[in-house]
Amino acid sequence: MKTLLLLYMGDETVTASAGTEKVLTEMANAMTERGYNVIVATNDAPDAIPYFPFDAGVQCFFLDVNTKRIPFHVKVKREVNRVLSLWDKPVEAYRAALSCRKLQQHLQPGDVDCIIAYNHEAIQVASRWARGTVPLIAMMHNAIRTIMGNCNQAALREKEKADVIQVLMPSYVEEAKQYVTHTPVVWIPNTVMPVPPQEQACLSQKKEMYTIITVGRIDGLQKQTHILVQAFAKLADRYPQWQVCIWGEIKKRGYYDELCQYVRERGLETRIRFEGTTKAVRKKLQQADIFAFPSAFEGFGLALTEAMATGLPSVGFHSADAVNGLIVDGQNGILCDDGVDAFADGLERLMTDQALRVKLGHQAAADMKPYCPDAVWQQWQELIEAQIGRAKDPKECD
Known part of the structure; x- marks a missing residue:
């Protein structure tokens, strides 16, 4: 042996x-x-x-x-x-x-x-x-x-x-x-573990509340969690049926506290939630509608590929290493220019078009099969x- x-x-x-x-x-x-x-x-x-x-x-x-x-x-x-x-x-x-x-x-x-x-x-x-x-x-x-x-x-x-x-x-x-x-x-x-169709996100359902999810450590340098928080804050008033769930480990308490304060000041505590860590990632992804991934760079992006395998359309940055090699803009997700405003535009494009979410999510799952x-x-x-x-x-x- x-x-x-x-x-x-x-x-x-x-x-x-x-x-x-x-x-x-x-x-x-x-x-x-x-x-x-x-x-x-x-x-x-x-x-x-x-x-x-x-x-x-x-x-x-x-x-x-x-x-x-x-x-x-x-x-x-x-x-x-x-x-x-x-x-x-x-x-x-x-x-x-x-x-x-x-x-x-x-x-x-x-x-x-x-x-x-x-x-x-x-x-x-x-x-x-x-x-x-x-x-x-x-x-x-x-x-x-x-x-x-x-x-x-x-x-x-x-x-x-x-x-x-x-x-x-x-x-x-x-x-x-x-x-x-x-x-x-x-x-x-x-x-990337394949996800059976019956366990993928059901994006065609009509819901009382739709969910944007991200999975990754709470981090300002690489994961750029603040970009998602600030982008959604720009959209929250116009889309009351949407919420954000942020799953991930807290690495720097000061950065996390600043994000929490930002959310409180805008009265979004029930709409932007920091959920901590979970071993049931797939279950959380199944319940979501959009995967947000504002990373500045990645080696491969395990959370991103797991979300794609679950049939979620994703939003990321054109400039982000690996992200721009996994998300194909307009085919299995949305790639944005850098910045909060552009990220908000990418989210809004999916939030307002359920058929597009379904189409891109279906292709995302298919694109993960070679892995x-x-x-x-x-x-x-x-x-x-x-x-x-x-x-x-x-x-x-x-």
Whole structure:
């Protein structure tokens, strides 16, 4: 039985409800079902309870690194690096060294056939721990302009230690090659679970109250939750039969409090609701009529694709990476110019045209079928086996 080591390091935690955590769990479970021995190593505390549960066959090492205090000299190095850009992410490198030592207590490189690194700190851990003796696949879980464009040369050289880099959208392949010139780049998307027709949103129904829904962390930089709130506030008086439900984790309390105050000042507390997190995402999507997704950029957009698979028409931005590769304007959703006013116009276009909602939602569900789990995990298995084969017999694979 071949052994896969999935490394999920950095500030991330398996207790969170975000997309990368979901992908980690789904991959671990899927590869276990396909006959691999799967080991997951993270920086979490030993008593961490994953938000998305791993199957019993998945072995987890929680290395308890996130709680370790960062030494003063490492913080100084980080501040110098912000100005002179000399090193590869000093804080992450320090934690990677700790993680490497802890991982060595559980596992040796000879016990593993392939490593999959979920973020940059995981690449640092893998390169320290295996020292090039185990095939390494590096995953890029966000837009390339943010995940590579913000790296200095030292960080990019670290990424090039991977044997192959995986990206989430076809357009990201050539974009990534602008930053890493020696490492192969492949496109494998995230999975999108097909939704049976009887479980999709019923957009043709007449309702007393229609719902605009969004799913994602409450965030001002990437998810731009404020744009949805402000856009709907412009429309609320004209469309009293509509409401907004915002599902997602609160990351920055100050930002969330500002949004709540904005809603209260306009008397929209019953029309714009912050619902928290839920494990019944599909059920919430089924009850909605429009999916709003005002993100500035995405790696793939799991919430968006889940909404599309549920048959919801979506509103997003032309400029948003990945969003503009999943939403086809006028065919399965609406793409808008940047800004609150344009987003409000996109919402209004769907709010006033039920037939258009039905048409676009139907096409959205059809467009998600190529991302079914079996197809995606087969792509992953082929990539993993190719890397293992290349490591065992490099001459044959040249």
